[in-house]
Amino acid sequence: MAIDRRNFLKGAAATSVTAMLPLNWAFASNRPAGIEPMDVSAVKWKSVDDLPSHFKVLNSSPLNAFPPEHLLAPVKTPADVAFIRWNGKMPEFDKIDPDTWEFTVDGESIETPKTYTIAELKKKFKTHTQQLVLECGGNSRENFYPNAKGNQWSNTAVFCAEWTGVLIKDVLADCGVKSDAVYTAHYGADKHISGKGAAISRGVPIDAAMNENGMIAWGMNGEDIPYMHGYPLRIVFGGRPGSVSQKCATGMGVRDRVHDGKKMGAPAYQVPKYPVAPGEKVDNKDFKIIEEMIVKSLITAPQTGSELALGKTLSVSGHAWAGMRDVAKVEVSYDYGTTWQTAALTKPVNPTAWQQWNIDLKLPQAGYFEIWARATDTKGDTQPMVQPQWNPKGYLFNGCHRVAVRVV
Structure with missing residues (x-):
C-alpha cells in the first residue's frame, strides 16, 4: 500500500x-x-x-x-x-440537577430492581478511583485502505483518565443477579439526533460486569465529570469498546439474552466472523460483537515533523495498552522495521490502565527517518507493521504508529 x-x-x-x-x-x-x-x-x-x-x-x-x-x-x-x-443529541446540561439524578438497576435477570441517587451510591458502596482506558472501536479508522465507513478518526480517539465512583459488581450484588443473566444493558440521556428514542444502548457480557473493575463514576480527574464526557454519571468499562461506557447514565439492565438495544445489531461495533478481503461486502449475519479492545501503542513525543541536530539524542515516548490484558513489551524502530530496540515500560497502575514507555535513540546520519512503535501483550499478540485485518466498519486498527523526524 x-x-x-x-x-x-x-x-x-x-x-x-x-x-x-x-x-x-x-x-x-x-x-x-x-x-x-x-x-x-x-x-x-x-x-x-x-x-x-x-x-x-x-x-x-x-x-x-x-x-x-x-x-x-x-x-x-x-x-x-x-x-x-456523541452518538446523538446532548442533554440540556444546565437543567441537570445531580442531587435528583437517579440510576436504576432492573431487567429480566435482576432479583430486586432498585433506584439510587448519586448520594445513595456514595453512601451505600465503597468509593474507588481508577485509571481506565476508553478507546473508540473505530480509533485510527482513517488508516484503513480502502477507506471504511464511519467517522475518520486519527490515532487519538483514546484516552486514560482517572475515574471515581463505585464498582458495578457491588451495585449488581446489592440488587441480586439471577442465574440466567447473560448481558447488561446500558441506558443514558444520549438521545437520537431526531430527539426520538435512544441514540445508543449497548452492554457487556454479565461475566464482565460481575468480575471486572467497571464503574458507575461521578468523578473524572478529581472533579465532577465534564459535560462533554458524561455528566453527572457515566458507566465506565476500561479495555472494552468506548461505546459501552454510557454517558449521562440513567441505569443498567441485566438481561437474560444478549442485549438488543440501539447499536447492538450488526454491523455496528462488530467485525466479520472470518477474514475478508479489503473492500469485500459482508452479510449482517456474518458479524460478531467486539467485546474487547486489542494491543496498541501511541507515540506522543516527538511530534511528527520534528527536526533534530545530527549527533543529538532523540527521546521517544508514549503509551501502550492491550484491552483487558497488560502490555509485556514495547519496541521502537527507525529503519522501517529492519531492527527493533526495546523501550523501558511501566506497569499499569491498575487493570486496564495504559502503560508508559520511553527510549533514547541515536539516529545514525542526516536525513529523513520514521520512528515506529509496536507493543506486544502478555499473551504474545503484537501490533502488525502494516494494515491489520480489514473490516467493513473500520474497527480495531492497530498497525504500528509512526512519526516523521528529520536529522539536520
Whole structure:
C-alpha cells in the first residue's frame, strides 16, 4: 500500500492547547514541553462552539472531535484534550440537577430492581478511583485502505483518565443477579439526533460486569465529570469498546439474552466472523460483537515533523495498552522495521490502565527517518507493521504508529 507522506506529515503544525493560565500554577517549570494548564472552562463545554482550536471536529451533530497526538502525553489525560464522541443529541446540561439524578438497576435477570441517587451510591458502596482506558472501536479508522465507513478518526480517539465512583459488581450484588443473566444493558440521556428514542444502548457480557473493575463514576480527574464526557454519571468499562461506557447514565439492565438495544445489531461495533478481503461486502449475519479492545501503542513525543541536530539524542515516548490484558513489551524502530530496540515500560497502575514507555535513540546520519512503535501483550499478540485485518466498519486498527523526524 502506498504511503502518502504529505498527509503523514500534516500533523507537524498541530497547535498547543489554548488554555486559561492559573494565577499560581504550581510546579509550572516541571511541565513537559508543549503541555499547557488544563482549560478550566472544559468542565462546562456544551457545544462545538466551545471547543478550542486544537480539536479536529469530524461532525458537529452529533459532536465528534479529537486532539493532536502530542497532547495525549500526560499519564492521566486532561479533560480538555480527551476525544469527544456523541452518538446523538446532548442533554440540556444546565437543567441537570445531580442531587435528583437517579440510576436504576432492573431487567429480566435482576432479583430486586432498585433506584439510587448519586448520594445513595456514595453512601451505600465503597468509593474507588481508577485509571481506565476508553478507546473508540473505530480509533485510527482513517488508516484503513480502502477507506471504511464511519467517522475518520486519527490515532487519538483514546484516552486514560482517572475515574471515581463505585464498582458495578457491588451495585449488581446489592440488587441480586439471577442465574440466567447473560448481558447488561446500558441506558443514558444520549438521545437520537431526531430527539426520538435512544441514540445508543449497548452492554457487556454479565461475566464482565460481575468480575471486572467497571464503574458507575461521578468523578473524572478529581472533579465532577465534564459535560462533554458524561455528566453527572457515566458507566465506565476500561479495555472494552468506548461505546459501552454510557454517558449521562440513567441505569443498567441485566438481561437474560444478549442485549438488543440501539447499536447492538450488526454491523455496528462488530467485525466479520472470518477474514475478508479489503473492500469485500459482508452479510449482517456474518458479524460478531467486539467485546474487547486489542494491543496498541501511541507515540506522543516527538511530534511528527520534528527536526533534530545530527549527533543529538532523540527521546521517544508514549503509551501502550492491550484491552483487558497488560502490555509485556514495547519496541521502537527507525529503519522501517529492519531492527527493533526495546523501550523501558511501566506497569499499569491498575487493570486496564495504559502503560508508559520511553527510549533514547541515536539516529545514525542526516536525513529523513520514521520512528515506529509496536507493543506486544502478555499473551504474545503484537501490533502488525502494516494494515491489520480489514473490516467493513473500520474497527480495531492497530498497525504500528509512526512519526516523521528529520536529522539536520
